[in-house]
Amino acid sequence: MTRPSTGPDLLARARTGHIPSQSQLITALEAQTPIGRSLLPAVHAAGGRAHVIGVTGAPGSGKSTLVGALAKELRAQDRTVAIVAVDPSSSLTGGAILGDRIRMQEHALDPGIFVRSMSTRGWLGGVSRATVDAVAVLDASGWDVLIVETVGVGQAEVEIVQIAHTTVVVSVPGLGDDIQAIKAGLLEVADLHVVNKVDRPDANKTIAELLNMLTLAGPPSAGGWPIPVLGTVGLDGTGVAELVGTLDQHLAWLRSTGELATRERSAAAARIRAIARDLVTDRIHDPAIGDAFDAAVEDVASRRLDPHTAAAALIGSVAITDRFPGGVTT
């Protein structure tokens, strides 16, 4: 017999490594239940230990397979791995695409690995918040390495990159005639480039193009991180041990240079900003606001009013508190 979970119970069990509790907590946060919301401060306070790695790249680059191989190598080194896969599948076909995850089933009986898919259900809007919350739960739960896998372009990925300590951008030979990382706007976010499927005949061209672009960007500053380009074959694990070694070097560099603290401040700023934006969107639709929003929509649609004036009027009396009651700064 099990009693229904109370919030603190749920977090305490999640922190002992109890995977069903972790899943339940992620679901509660995704659904924004009262228990989920009430646990956010404790979840955040308990985090900060895991190495958070973002893996991103164009569709078809073999990211899922590579992430599977990466997890296998980390497990061989006796580190625990949680994977959060952001899956831009539609509500129509969610199940089919989640089938991608089937290849992870070889790990299904290993308690040192956990895979969670976050479905975007058509729009990417809510997924970034839910993904970031899921990462916070898994961080609080004590996993050594958290891998966040995303499809590579757009606001959701930007927010995920902002919480990652190390961002890996995956390219693949022969996918279109331009450099994918550039097309996707991902060149600046990479701490590490991987050319996957490097056993293909045109792999050297892709590697050379990336190296050329990095050369154009200029050498790293003194003490800076020289962005490497690694080759892997996700299917057979070629180059994956080297990838793990380089990820470890990057984390060591982040720590030794103080860059880790800088990134954590940037991540905090980005999260506060994103959450504040969501809160305002919620407020605009609050029934307490009455019909103001609906009236504004009618006026803008009929061109009696422009949307900028409408938005400014709706948040016209926004007064942001000039003292910050929640924090204790020392």
Added chain:
Amino acid sequence: MTRPSTGPDLLARARTGHIPSQSQLITALEAQTPIGRSLLPAVHAAGGRAHVIGVTGAPGSGKSTLVGALAKELRAQDRTVAIVAVDPSSSLTGGAILGDRIRMQEHALDPGIFVRSMSTRGWLGGVSRATVDAVAVLDASGWDVLIVETVGVGQAEVEIVQIAHTTVVVSVPGLGDDIQAIKAGLLEVADLHVVNKVDRPDANKTIAELLNMLTLAGPPSAGGWPIPVLGTVGLDGTGVAELVGTLDQHLAWLRSTGELATRERSAAAARIRAIARDLVTDRIHDPAIGDAFDAAVEDVASRRLDPHTAAAALIGSVAITDRFPGGVTT
């Protein structure tokens, strides 16, 4: 001798079809200059005439070539065409990728066509606002057809889809082993599917997969729009006249069913919401707020405070006006 433009001059000249004034106005809005901001109500009021078509799809699907062919066909039918291309190139390589646009140069001397690239400079954040404003300027300037070309995944594209009357999703045979429109979360947004490069040997498979997915989604409701799948070859114009015919049919359907008005209301709601969110982000960073934001960032980064509590505190005294002063509802 020319005098420096005043705002009303600039819009008036743009509306006579003076392309340099249109460019200047788009730039003013992109840079958010005082003149640009002051013209937003008049720009919005003057719009609502053009057929706004969104063209989206994965990188490598040949969208730019197809859009060029589409413009050529529309010109042959004596309609004027403005193209806004959202270009996720990095600040490092912006010039190189804009070279894609060179293929549009065959139209360079035709005053009935206009091409504007919106560069995302790494992040996709600001580009959706700037793109939507550019579309509003071109709409106010009297172009018959506005084509907005985007790379296919993410928040920027979602916002652009919300302002399009007709959304075309471009797939291409043999790009990875999954259906690209689904991978990219684009299945629900398509009013019309195009399989480009349909002369490739595996094109029938791609068409069949799309048709199969559409069948799974069920038939359209009575009076609904049956989503077609067309084949094109952007390079030689195969199928492009049929594409133009279908785009016209879709606009006629939108008008005859009242769906056009519904979409314009949704677009208005989405824009008001997006602008309100941006305004709040600006307010949070307003120096008038003092150090509250910076203090919150420090507290969240050091895990003394969680970002949800911080954001709620920062916008704690947000009071959205319960009367809406700007609009006249009848």
